[in-house]
Amino acid sequence: MPRQLFAANLFFEPSTRTKMSFVVAERKLGIETLDFQMESSSVVKGESLYDTAKTCEAIGASMMVIRHQDDDWYKELTNNLSMPIINAGAGKGEHPTQSMLDLLTIYQEYGTFSGLKVVIAGDISHSRVAHSNAYALQTLGAEVYFAAAPGFEDMSMDFPYLSIDEAVEVCDVLMLLRIQHERHSRKSCDTFSYLEKYGLTREREQKMKAHAIILHPAPVNRGVEIDSCLVECPRSRIFKQMENGVYIRMAIIQTLLQEWGMYHEIALEKC
Structure with a gap:
């Protein structure tokens, strides 16, 4: 009989899309999930x-x-566990599976990354989404820019900054990010005026190129970084990103299990 596989989903931070899409991906591949709730663990x-x-x-x-x-939680685990480990988010450092589903969504739209202005x-x-995506997109040939409110910049990353008004006019892809209040040591800005000053309003959306698309890793704070009416507008691919998340995570899991010699035919039958 094929070996029964179990996936431990250890989420020490809140998650809806990432956690649930991993669970769906695992179950589609015939893998049992071990439920972990930090509050009751x-x-x-x-x-x-580690323990x-x-x-x-x-x-x-x-x-x-x-x-x-x-940011670096994986360093103490990678050489001390005899199983695949998937990074579902490391502090403000990296979010590789989100980056891969973002790349897929962009590629589905344009069929290339070369010369795209993101x-x-x-x-x-x-x-962590910005950190993972910026370098991946640059490596694939895209022109990457940042736009940020004062104090939200990361000058350790060597990418040019634009104002949001400049950004909407030049971009082929606009990837919006929420304000991560939980990672700020103090209240960072007045969210009441953030949309008008730094977010994607309806007026700014109308200045985007006809073919340009909107991405967002979510959760979306409607009326803060994006006007609520734009979340599901024709150029938005936000929910397409979520759909792609399941397939990307299935592919990652299957590839890793094959590399580790764990994958079995029953998973293929259940896809």
Whole structure:
């Protein structure tokens, strides 16, 4: 009989899209999911991420999907666990699976990255999505720009900045980001006026190129970084990104399990 596979989804930060799409991806591939709720786990008793992961390994997990508030949480795990580990979000550092589904969404639209002007707009300094996407898009040939309110810039990343008014006119892809209040040490800005000053209003959307698209990793704060009426407008691909998230994560899981010699035919039959 084929080996029964179990995925431990360890989310130490809130998640809707990423967690649920991983669960759907795993179940489509015939993998059992181990439910983990941080609030009712031994983490509240002081257990570390490392010991939580080792516990899952000991009881039979075949793979782990982890989101954690630390930027470098994976460093203490990669050489100490004998299973695939998927990064579902590392603090404000990286979000690789989100980047891959964003890339797929852009590629479906244009069939290439070469020469595309992509603007990532919002809370750049606290965004793992911005960090993962900017370098991936640049590597694939896109021209990457940032747009940010004062104090939201990340000058450690060598990309040019535009104002939001400049951004909407030049971009082929506008990737909006929410303000990540949970990563700020103090209230960062007046969200009441943020949309008019730095967000995508209806007036700015009308200045975008006819073929330009809107992306957002979500959750969306309607009326803050984007006017609510634009979330589902014809140029928005926000919910397409979510749909693509399931297929990208299925592909990542299948590839890793094949590399580790764990994948079995029953998964192919259930897709």
